[in-house]
Amino acid sequence: MAETLSFLHTAQVHVQTFGELAREIAPDLNVQHLVMEDLLADARTLGITNAGLVTRVHEAMREAASDGAPVVVCTCSTIGGIAEKTATGGAFSALRIDRAMADRAVRSGPRVLIAAAVESTLDPTLSLVLSAATQAGVGIRASTLLIEDAWAYFQVGDTARYVAMLADSIRAAAAGATDVIVLAQASMAPVTPLLADLGIEVLSSPQLGVAHAVATLRASGTAWASGSAGMSGW
DSSP states (O other): OOOEEEEEESSTHHHHHHHHHHHHHOTTOEEEEEEOHHHHHHHHHHOTTOHHHHHHHHHHHHHHTTTOOSEEEEOOTTTHHHHTTOOOTTSSEEEETTHHHHHHHHTTOSEEEEEESSHHHHHHHHHHHHHHHHHHTOOOEEEEEEOGGGHHHHHTTOHHHHHHHHHHHHHHHHTTTOSEEEEOSGGGGGGGGGGGGGOSEEEEHHHHHHHHHHHHHHHHHHHHHHHHHHHTTO
16 A cells, blocks of 8 residues: 655645656655645734644644655645644654755755745744754844735746845845855746756755655654554564
8 A cells, every 4th residue: 555645735836846846756656635725814813822722733734644745744834833733743743844945955055045935934934943043053044035926826826026036136145145045935946947957955845845755754664563563572
């Protein structure tokens, strides 16, 4: 029976993106998706500390795991910090898509530019990067860039204009003062090739996050198999 990897998204467009990426990295996986766009909308208006929102995110993560997925990944950076704190009772691993990116970023610094198109994403991503730096024992100088006008284009499906506006703004902000660029939202990943000529590492969460999720899934399967083998001798 194929192993199952489940995703919680806050935008329908991510279903195809992450489904294809997961199958590219691990073709044998069974991939599931749960889309709840209202979670991001409410996070932007209520704030990520709102008790009701926190409860709903945790419930959504458990719903995404309800068919037996050993790993559930929240692909929304705004609510990712809430999602990974879901009480799972040991039934599954709750992951946020951008943690692997943050771990990579702090080793590529020290000057880290965090770019986002939604304001509610900046603080959670900055906190994650600073926490990753502390855990890695490295010093960084993090700055943030909000490109809020671009988000409207993403919402209406004008990806080309969304990506172009992001690229122009990031290029202007990063010149000469940045060692690594962190694209805080999964939707920003297509910007990466447009900034290749800068000679600066540009990190996005989908590829790194899914690779980490697959590794976590494989490790959980190995641990279960080892435990089963041990119990068989009792």
